[in-house]
Amino acid sequence: MAQKMTGAEMVLKALADQGVEHVFGYPGGAVLPIYDELFQQDKVEHILVRQEGGAVHAAEGYARSTGKVGVVLVTSGPGATNAVTGLTDALMDSIPVVCITGQVPTHLIGNDAFQECDTVGITRPCTKHNWLIKDVNDVARIMHEAFYVARSGRPGPVVVDIPKDIQFATGNYVGPANIQHKTYRPKMKPEQTAVREAVEMLAAAKKPIFYTGGGVINSGPKASKLLRELARLTGFPVTSTLMGLGAFPASERQWLGMLGMHGTYEANMAMHDCDVMFCVGARFDDRITGRLDAFSPNSKKIHIDIDPSSINKNVHVDLPIIGDVAYVLEDMLRVWKSKAPQVDKPALKAWWKEIDGWRARKSLKYKQSGDVIMPQYAVERLYELTKDRDPYITTEVGQHQMWAAQYFHFEEPNRWMTSGGLGTMGYGLPAAIGAQKAHPNSLVIDIAGDASILMNIQECSTALQYRLPVKVFILNNQYMGMVRQWQQLLHGNRLSHSYTEALPDFVKLAEAYGWKGMICHKAGELDDAILEMIDTPEPVIFDCRVAALANCFPMIPSGKAHNDMILGDEVEGEDIGGVIGEGGKVLV
Amino acid sequence: MAQAQKQSHYPNQTAHEAIEQRTLSVIVDNEPGVLARVIGLFSGRGYNIDSLTVTETEHEKHISRITIVTIGTPMVIEQIKHQLERLVPVHRVEDLTLNGEPLERELALIKVQGKGEKRIESLRLAEIYHAKVIDASVEHFVFEMTGRAREIEQFLTMMGELGLVEVARTGIAAMARGKADV
Ligand SMILES: Cc1cc2nc3c(=O)[nH]c(=O)nc-3n(C[C@H](O)[C@H](O)[C@H](O)COP(=O)(O)OP(=O)(O)OC[C@H]3O[C@@H](n4cnc5c(N)ncnc54)[C@H](O)[C@@H]3O)c2cc1C
Ligand SMILES: Cc1ncc(C[n+]2csc(CCOP(=O)(O)OP(=O)(O)O)c2C)c(N)n1
Ligand SMILES: [Mg+2]
Numbered sequence: 167m168a169q170k171m172t173g174a175e176m177v178l179k180a181l182a183d184q185g186v187e188h189v190f191g192y193p194g195g196a197v198l199p200i201y202d203e204l205f206q207q208d209k210v211e212h213i214l215v216r217q218e219g220g221a222v223h224a225a226e227g228y229a230r231s232t233g234k235v236g237v238v239l240v241t242s243g244p245g246a247t248n249a250v251t252g253l254t255d256a257l258m259d260s261i262p263v264v265c266i267t268g269q270v271p272t273h274l275i276g277n278d279a280f281q282e283c284d285t286v287g288i289t290r291p292c293t294k295h296n297w298l299i300k301d302v303n304d305v306a307r308i309m310h311e312a313f314y315v316a317r318s319g320r321p322g323p324v325v326v327d328i329p330k331d332i333q334f335a336t337g338n339y340v341g342p343a344n345i346q347h348k349t350y351r352p353k354m355k356p357e358q359t360a361v362r363e364a365v366e367m368l369a370a371a372k373k374p375i376f377y378t379g380g381g382v383i384n385s386g387p388k389a390s391k392l393l394r395e396l397a398r399l400t401g402f403p404v405t406s407t408l409m410g411l412g413a414f415p416a417s418e419r420q421w422l423g424m425l426g427m428h429g430t431y432e433a434n435m436a437m438h439d440c441d442v443m444f445c446v447g448a449r450f451d452d453r454i455t456g457r458l459d460a461f462s463p464n465s466k467k468i469h470i471d472i473d474p475s476s477i478n479k480n481v482h483v484d485l486p487i488i489g490d491v492a493y494v495l496e497d498m499l500r501v502w503k504s505k506a507p508q509v510d511k512p513a514l515k516a517w518w519k520e521i522d523g524w525r526a527r528k529s530l531k532y533k534q535s536g537d538v539i540m541p542q543y544a545v546e547r548l549y550e551l552t553k554d555r556d557p558y559i560t561t562e563v564g565q566h567q568m569w570a571a572q573y574f575h576f577e578e579p580n581r582w583m584t585s586g587g588l589g590t591m592g593y594g595l596p597a598a599i600g601a602q603k604a605h606p607n608s609l610v611i612d613i614a615g616d617a618s619i620l621m622n623i624q625e626c627s628t629a630l631q632y633r634l635p636v637k638v639f640i641l642n643n644q645y646m647g648m649v650r651q652w653q654q655l656l657h658g659n660r661l662s663h664s665y666t667e668a669l670p671d672f673v674k675l676a677e678a679y680g681w682k683g684m685i686c687h688k689a690g691e692l693d694d695a696i697l698e699m700i701d702t703p704e705p706v707i708f709d710c711r712v713a714a715l716a717n718c719f720p721m722i723p724s725g726k727a728h729n730d731m732i733l734g735d736e737v738e739g740e741d742i743g744g745v746i747g748e749g750g751k752v753l754v
Numbered sequence: 755m756a757q758a759q760k761q762s763h764y765p766n767q768t769a770h771e772a773i774e775q776r777t778l779s780v781i782v783d784n785e786p787g788v789l790a791r792v793i794g795l796f797s798g799r800g801y802n803i804d805s806l807t808v809t810e811t812e813h814e815k816h817i818s819r820i821t822i823v824t825i826g827t828p829m830v831i832e833q834i835k836h837q838l839e840r841l842v843p844v845h846r847v848e849d850l851t852l853n854g855e856p857l858e859r860e861l862a863l864i865k866v867q868g869k870g871e872k873r874i875e876s877l878r879l880a881e882i883y884h885a886k887v888i889d890a891s892v893e894h895f896v897f898e899m900t901g902r903a904r905e906i907e908q909f910l911t912m913m914g915e916l917g918l919v920e921v922a923r924t925g926i927a928a929m930a931r932g933k934a935d936v
Contacts, residue, residue, distance in 0.1 A: 290791060291798050295842040298786070315842055349783060350842050452765050459768035475836035478829060656761045724763045 168338040173302045173328065174199035176339045177266065180309035182209040183342050186237050188228065188603055189213070190221040194241025196268025196281060199333035201239075213603060213632055216624035218245050220596040222252020222323075223622070226261045227597030230583045231558055232604045233386055235317050238265040243281030246327075247288065251590060253323045254292040258587025259409060260384055262321035264312050265293075271331040272300055285327045294322030299329070302337035310345040319352025320473040321384055352472060356489035361497045363485055364444075364468050369507035371442035373517045374402045377425065377454075380409030380586070381447015381471060383579050385491035389413070390579045392495035393446065399502060401514060403521055405433035407448050408571055409586045416575035422521070423530070426454040427722050428568040431529035431731060432521055434720075437462050438728035439520070445469040447491045450480040451587075460727030470494045529720045529733055530572055537688045541566065541641045541712040544692065545573035545613065548639060551696045557609040558601045560584065562594040562618030565647035565718045566640075570613040592621025595638060599625055602634040609637070609700060616642040617666050626679035629705045637699055638707045643714045644669060651717045676707035685709040771827035775804065776851040777858060777928045778835065779936055783843040784810045784818040791841050792820055801826060801834050805860075805903070807925035817845070821928050848936040850928050858928045862906045863888075864897045868917030876916040883909045894919075 171179065177200050181189065190213050193201045204212050215221040218240045225236025236256075240249050246267040256263045270279040286298045295315050297308045308326055316324045368374060376397060382389045390413045397404050397420055404414045405425040414421055423430035425437055437443065443465045448454070455461040461481060469476075469483040470491055477486040487494050534543040545566075559574055560583040561567040567584055576582050583601060585593040594612040602610040612619075619640055629636050649664040676683030682704050686695040692710070699706050719734030782788050789808055796803050805823040810816065824834060831849075838847045850856035864885070866876050869892070880887065880897050883905065889896035899906055903926060910921060930936065 286787060287790070290787070290794055347842075349845050455765070457765050457768060473836075473840065475833060475840055477836075478832055482829075652763055656763070725766050 168340055170336055171339050172199070172334060172336050173299075173305045174203045174333040176302075176305040176337070177309060177328070177333070178203045178207055178210060179339055180306055180342075181237065182207075184235070184310070184313045186210055186235070189237045189239050190215055190224040190228070190600065191239030192216075192218050192221060192241070192245060194243075194245050194268065194281070196242035196270060196330050197239060197245075197266075197333075199330065200266070200268070200328075212239070213599075214628065215596065216627050217622065218248035219251050219592070220599075220622050220625045220628065222249050222256065222263060222265065223590070223593050223596035224600035224603070224625075224628075225263050225265075226252065226256050226259075226593075227560055227583050227600030228604045229261050229263060229600075230383070230597075231580050231601040233580065234604075235262040235264055235313055236600065238263060240265065240267055241281065242268045242270055242285065243283045246283060246285040246325075250288060250292060251588075253289055253325065255585055255588040255590045255593065256323035257292050257294065259585065260321050260380060261323065262316040263323040264316050265323060265325045267325055267327045268333070269298065269327045269329040272329045273331070275329065285325065289325045292323070293325050294320075296325040296327065298327045299332050302332050302335035305332065305337065306339045306341075307345055310342040311347050313342075314345070314347055315350055318350065353488050354472070354490040354493050356470075356487045356494045356497060358497065360485060360487045361494065362501055364487060365498055365501045365505065365507065367442055367466060367468060367485065368400060368402070368444060369502075369505075369509055371402075372510055372513035373436075373439060373441040374400070374444065374514075375436050375440040375442075376402055376404040376414075376444045376446060377406075377437060377448055378404060378410045378413055378446045379407040379448025382410050382413040382491050385447065387579055389447075389490075389492040389495060392492060392499060396495055396499055396502070399499070400509065402444075403436055403518070405429070405437065407451070407454060407586070408584060410448065411571060411582045412576035412579045415577045417577060422525075424571050426451075427456070428572065428718055428720065429722075430572075431527050431720055431733065432524035434722065434728040434731060435524045436521055440465045443467045445471075445483070446495070447471060449476045452480070455480060456722045456730075457725055457727050462728070527733070529731075532734060534689060537690065539686070539689045539692060539710060539712045541569050541643065541716050542573055543689065544639075544641055544710050544712055545569045547692050548611070548613070548696055549574045551693060552609060552611070552700055555609045555700070557581070557611055558583070558598075558605060560594040560597040560601060560610070560612045562612070562614045562621075563589045563591045563648070564615040564618055565643070565651065565716075566613055566615045566618075568648075568718045569641065574613070591615075591618035595619065595622050595636070596625045596628075598636040598638070599629050599632075599634055602629070602636050603632065606634075611637045611639055614638050614640045615647065616640055616644060616669055617646045620670075623675070626676070626681055626705070626707075630680045635703055635705050637705065639699070640672060640707065640709050641712050642669075642672070642709050643712050643716065645714060647716075648718070654717070655723065672707050672709035681705045681707055683707050683709070685711065687711045769829070771829065773825050773827055774831065775823065775825045776831050776849055777856050777926065778822045778824065778838070779848040779850055779928065780820040780822060780838055781845040781848075781936065782818050782820060782841075783845070784816040785843055788818070788843045789820070791843070792822075792838065795837055795841065796824075796834075799833075799837065801830065805925040807927055821926055823926055823928075846936070848930070850930050853930060853932075856928045856930050858902055858926050859900055860903050860906055860926045861898065861900045861924045862910075863922045864899060864910065864913060864918065865894060865920040866897070866913050866917045867894045867919050869893060872916045876913060879909070879912055879916075885909065
């Protein structure tokens, strides 16, 4: 039944009808009618961030840690433009976000009015879809469509731009049940012939590998369960991209660790030498494939993806399966169980033997000796001391992010939030705030870098205001370490602007924001300090001073194949400049 | 190049395939911004547009048909189609080139200035090419010509020597041959 109300009321009603409990936002002139409605209701809680970019990353952290849609509310002009980085981030990593932006009144659009910008024009390439509402009677339909588009198929961010006069105008509201989108119907269920063929290919494999990705997380916890079941049934090795960590438990014997540029030796060698690659919700990103013409040259490839444009984008696959991971795996499991195929046991045994040989290479080995804390050691200790608390981990971008991916281990999906596709410094703190809001009693830690953390440091205020006890664990190397590593590797060790001089005193900074600040210089004191941090009921910035010049290995340099990795123990001291040039230190 | 290879943290291009031309029919909801989405996709992802036409074709349903002629390697063409299908207001994308050469027509208005021999020659050629005179004075003609892009190109080349001063072209309208509809 249609109900009469104002556009602003409809926005709140639609949010409530969509089951939204939390909105991350920042007010301004063009959204004041909606803020006024927010004030007069109590179904939706608003979390006031300190910069709109923070709102989108918080919504991303919220969405990734719950599987729900994250919701953002910002004003026109600068509010909308500040949201653009977060929207692009969510698009690259397939995170469902609905961002509502205020707009100048319809009669002023195009007039360079105060705080006007072409929001739909600016956000068209960085959203899955966007709308400018020009009639109050469209508000309800478009709001419901926005949620449908954001969460369906390959999830992504959407923008709903609402002029201020539309927020004031009165019209008809309709509920979500009465809305069906005209054109958008993603394909969820796979072709059964493809499913049967995939089972046959897997069953016949002699050197198989599961290459899993963010699509498993997107598909929901059931997909992770089914993945585990199929992996156990087949006994095949499993690796994952950065975005898929947690879908398969890191403690299982079948787990090879992350693959790709900073992946483990065994994962990358197995990808290179496999005969059947089973790609589950991953997109053959360039951090994974390295040099394309040398990427897993002898394998037949099966690719499950909900987005047909991910198929054959970078790498030719032999058997595409379009559909949702959970649906596809469910069908594959059914076929596998009913056929009960005989896998080639001797071949698999030999394959595992080969893999165990690569494992024995211990590619994540590092040396911790003396007082100076190695960054790898810091993450390892953080993991050991927190793993029993089922923590949620976010990261910023840089070496610390890779060390977190390598040395923190995940048993469950939705525990790991990182900016993979866009690589947005400043993502981790607001994302941690979003995750903490969704899981108020859980331990949420942002593993941060000294440079990245400054990009959204203002969100410390948000955490304090809402009593969100996030922990920011800074691997402080006083460098933009990842940049420095590439300069050492490729630019003759000329460290152009990658040393962060004049860093703030992080302890005082924490205190200024009403947080607790801690610092640790010595390996011997690290455990106690970490324990103190996690036992602190308030938010904490932990300034962990680590070896300044440590580098992140293993590493596949650009233009190299998977079997062309640089391993940490082959690089002498901090001199990595010669590695690529000589090509001699690379392993086969 | 070798230097650039060594200093990039992106992989090099290793695949080099032949380039093909395709004519695509894109059926879309005629809503504000839909053309901008399609064009933005092409410019944003570095695809080529050789020709583009768009008009609403089913008024009650507000459906428009966009005809795009594009070039790319088979892998890129495949991407273009899938990327277009990802756009929310796109109903479907038909590759008209898949089942043989499609019917393609374009309309051109062509203004030629001149006197004497050249003027007579342009009129004679116009007859051969089935171009109609739709405006004339003792010193000019405006021809209207409908045909395949290639024929129009040929005609224009000849007019180039006979006083061509202005051209307006519609871009290509295309349809697959045979009984079936898209
Ligand atoms: C400094 C830095 C270093 C990096 N190094 C590495 C590295 O060493 N290794 C690494 O792995 N990554 C690395 N990355 C991340 C990398 O850039 C990519 O973000 C990542 O590899 C992509 O992961 P993915 O393939 O799982 O795809 P995602 O971006 O997670 O995409 C998911 C895919 O699954 C599909 N999908 C979505 N939902 C579903 C569903 N329900 N059902 C089926 N399919 C679905 C999507 O269409 C898409 O194709 C690095 C990033 C940074 C910033
Ligand atoms: C917004 C943004 N700007 C620039 C970059 C490029 N970049 C990638 S990593 C990095 C350095 C990060 O330094 P820090 O946060 O200290 O992490 P570290 O690598 O030292 O662990 C930079 C500048 C980026 N990823 N994001
Ligand atoms: Mg640093």
